[in-house]
Amino acid sequence: MKTKNVQIDCPQCGHSLHLLLDYSQGDQDYYEDCSNCCHPIHIAMHVDVEHKRLALRINADDEQYY
Numbered sequence: 273m274k275t276k277n278v279q280i281d282c283p284q285c286g287h288s289l290h291l292l293l294d295y296s297q298g299d300q301d302y303y304e305d306c307s308n309c310c311h312p313i314h315i316a317m318h319v320d321v322e323h324k325r326l327a328l329r330i331n332a333d334d335e336q337y338y
C-alpha cells in the first residue's frame with residue numbers, strides 16, 4: 273500500500289485537515305467530513321503515474337498538486 277500524507281484546507285471554514293491518501297488503488301472520489309465544521313468535503317484524487325504525483329480536486333474548484 274502506498275500512502276501519502278497531505279494537508280488541505282476546508283473550503284467552508286478554512287480549517288486545516290490532514291488526509292492519508294492511499295494511491296495504490298488509483299483514482300479515488302469520496303467525501304471527507306471536516307473535523308471542525310462537519311461539512312462534507314468532496315475530494316477527487318487523480319493519480320498521475322506519468323509525472324509521479326497526485327492531483328487533488330477539492331469541491332471541483334480548487335486543484336492542488338503534491
Ligand SMILES: [Zn+2]
Nearest residue numbers: 282285306309
Ligand atoms: Zn470546515
